[in-house]
Amino acid sequence: MRYGKEFFDLQLRFARVVAALAAIPLEQALLDYTNLYVRFGLGRAFDQDHPTWRRYIQGLSQTTHASDWTYSFYLAHAQAGRETPLVATFGCFSYATPDSQSIRLHFQNTDTATVSPLSIDRLPMRLSELRALFDHVRRYEPEAESVLGTSWLYNLRAYQRLFPEAYIASATVADNRFRNMSLWGQFLDRNGGLKVGFTEDFLRRLSKTTTVRELASCFPLQALAVSAPITQFHTFYDSAM
Template sequence: MRFGSGFFDLQLRFAHRVSDLSGMPLGDALLGYTNFYIRFGLGRAFDPHHAIWIEYMDGLARSADQTAWTVRFFATRQGLPQPSHTVATFGCFSYGHRDAGCLRLHFENADPDGQAPLAAERKSARRSELRALLAHVRHAEPQATRLAGVSWLYNLASYRRLFPESYLATAKIAGGRFRNMPLWGQFLDRHGTVRTAAAALFLDRLARQRSMDDLVQCFPLQPLAVEAPLSDFHAFHAIA
């Protein structure tokens, strides 16, 4: 998927504010409070001594325009093999293994027609993808009994309508997601452009933030964690 420069700019601003509020070095704030390490394809160890991360930080220190440097650096990392937890993909949906009995669902725009992926007209296409995923899982993952998700998307009616009520009813705010797309993804539209209203609200709240307490409240939407038995999905999608 595409990530416009605004996506990196927003996170740099956040990291600078975190650094100011906490006194931690900017590098620590970038490592702990942005999606950069993952976006650069470095995995999830968040190792400050990783050679590629050090290369990024060195360039940042020399750059007059930190956003431009970050965007250029990200471009050099695109197209490289990335560590992935994804097991299989069905259109906009994919899944990975969360633990022995539980699969984790992911969403990314892959609508072939370039239409709004969550629009009412695309609801049946999304439901077909979910049905295909569930049918596949039934054969390929016999040990799995549950499906879980964590995302800002569970706040949206257009996303929620794709899932059974029992799954949505378990929604709990998932804390500590400052490095992850379940939090940062809310600022992107399907073209990878930053959503102006969400970003403006975020920056306004960030400017008013006076401490590290409740930092996540700067984000307009909170990531929600949900989980339910696979049998609930089978019933919802009428999979015999």
């Protein structure tokens, strides 16, 4: 998905507030409090000396149009690398293997239907995709013992109902996710534009923020970290057939 310019403008605006509140350079705020580094295809090392990042920062310092420069830089570099190495994809769901004993779930809306991919009408399709994913895991990841996830989506009942209760019950707030789509993704609609309601709520909260400690509370939904034994998933999807 190609993200709209407004998504980057929102992060630039947030970074400027962070820089002012924390008394740090804008460059550092952009690296530590936005998803730009990842969106530029640079991986997750967050190396301030990465040559591509340095080119972005140098260009930023030389322009009076930070918004245009940032978006043009994104368009030129978005395909440079994959955000997360994925093992396999099944419809809207995919998984990665952080180690041999666990898998990490990911969601991306690839549904071409006109209704929400999490609507009740699409529930059978989502369950079918997850059943296929875990059948694949059972066959090709025999050492996997646990399932991990981190996303703002775990706040939504429409998403929660796709998973075993034990997985959802394990949810805890994932702190310091300012660099990640597990937090920033809540502002995006299915076309890569901004959700008006979420964005307005965020900006309203941001305008009232006076300390660095309050920054996380500007986000309408927090990123939640979840985990459960993989046996819970096999039982859940086998029974959902």
